Amino acid sequence: MLKKKLLPIAIASLMGVGLLPLAQADDQFLDNRWYVAPFGTFINTGGDRNADNGWGAGMGIGKIINEHFNVELRGFYQGFDSKGPGSKEFELAGGTADLQYFFTRNRLAPYAVLAVGGMNTGLGARNVAGIIGEAGVGATYEVSDNFLVRSDVRYRYNNNFNSHIQGGPDDFHDMTINVGFVIPFGAKPKATAANFEAPIAAAPIVDCSTLDSDSDGVNDCLDQCPRTVKGSTVDDKGCPIKLVLKGEHFKFDSAELTLNAQEILDGVAQSLISYPQKNDIEVQGHTSSEGSDAYNMRLSQRRAESVADYLRMKNVPNRLITKGYGESQPVADNSTEEGRVENRRVELIWIEY
Numbered sequence: 001m002l003k004k005k006l007l008p009i010a011i012a013s014l015m016g017v018g019l020l021p022l023a024q025a026d027d028q029f030l031d032n033r034w035y036v037a038p039f040g041t042f043i044n045t046g047g048d049r050n051a052d053n054g055w056g057a058g059m060g061i062g063k064i065i066n067e068h069f070n071v072e073l074r075g076f077y078q079g080f081d082s083k084g085p086g087s088k089e090f091e092l093a094g095g096t097a098d099l100q101y102f103f104t105r106n107r108l109a110p111y112a113v114l115a116v117g118g119m120n121t122g123l124g125a126r127n128v129a130g131i132i133g134e135a136g137v138g139a140t141y142e143v144s145d146n147f148l149v150r151s152d153v154r155y156r157y158n159n160n161f162n163s164h165i166q167g168g169p170d171d172f173h174d175m176t177i178n179v180g181f182v183i184p185f186g187a188k189p190k191a192t193a194a195n196f197e198a199p200i201a202a203a204p205i206v207d208c209s210t211l212d213s214d215s216d217g218v219n220d221c222l223d224q225c226p227r228t229v230k231g232s233t234v235d236d237k238g239c240p241i242k243l244v245l246k247g248e249h250f251k252f253d254s255a256e257l258t259l260n261a262q263e264i265l266d267g268v269a270q271s272l273i274s275y276p277q278k279n280d281i282e283v284q285g286h287t288s289s290e291g292s293d294a295y296n297m298r299l300s301q302r303r304a305e306s307v308a309d310y311l312r313m314k315n316v317p318n319r320l321i322t323k324g325y326g327e328s329q330p331v332a333d334n335s336t337e338e339g340r341v342e343n344r345r346v347e348l349i350w351i352e353y
Helices: 002-019 259-274 293-313 337-343
Strands: 034-044 054-064 069-081 089-102 108-123 126-144 147-159 171-184 240-246 281-286 320-324 345-350
Touching: 034 069, 054 089, 054 171, 069 108, 089 126, 108 147, 126 171, 240 259, 259 293, 281 293, 293 320, 293 345
Parallel strands: 281 320
Antiparallel strands: 034 054, 034 171, 054 069, 069 089, 089 108, 108 126, 126 147, 147 171, 240 345, 281 345
């Protein structure tokens, strides 16, 4: 029977499709057009029909769903003669709903197909309705964006529901070979820059040698202490070695810090906590020459301790050593008010061991 003949043909066809080079499809498949697909058919009838082979034609209307699937509605007409004395002409007219699976969407695109539908069988003066199911393999070849050549081979099962149109069995097994073409409607969508996500721009490369984020005179490439307190004297690595607090940081004739001094020391504390250095810090108190040497010595010591106590209260991790120098180390002329203001100061000295 033809059913036995068709099985090895179907297996060989599937193996052939599997051996085709499966190149990668486009990264982004955009085609979802409708199409028409006229075709011609050669039908190899099964032995249970006791009929000659025949020919036919049909038309399909389909839609591309995605990278792998098409759906299609097909109508067809096929004819052939029965064998034996008083032969009659078979006329088959029907339609199917097809689901096509494409292995690739390259120029040569192999696919497998499953179909179900109905068919009217006319034999002489008799007409009977039945159902059909088809399975097969095929391929399309893209000649241009709007014209593809297509061919497939299908096994067809037909059941006519006990109509006994030939006085014998009511289920038949045929093979169809279809050759035609596909005409998609409209322009084929093309991948453009708008179809892809814009690449994230690379962060600009900044030359750190041109930057000095903490304004300490050492560029960011070399600076190992990147948040130095403003006004500090730093070494060649950008780390503070001396900070002078000068101006009106204490109330008159007192060791009590002004609000301005507290704000400055808050910044010092934050820097020392964020970027801790193991160095001990000597907190030095200095005064102008007004008053006696002994009084100025005591005042400078109290002011140094006031600064150290405030920094400890802010949880500065460094060991703080206080020392008052009185008026013994002036940095400006005590004979002028401007000079005396310069001499009233507290210095933080990072001790190197």
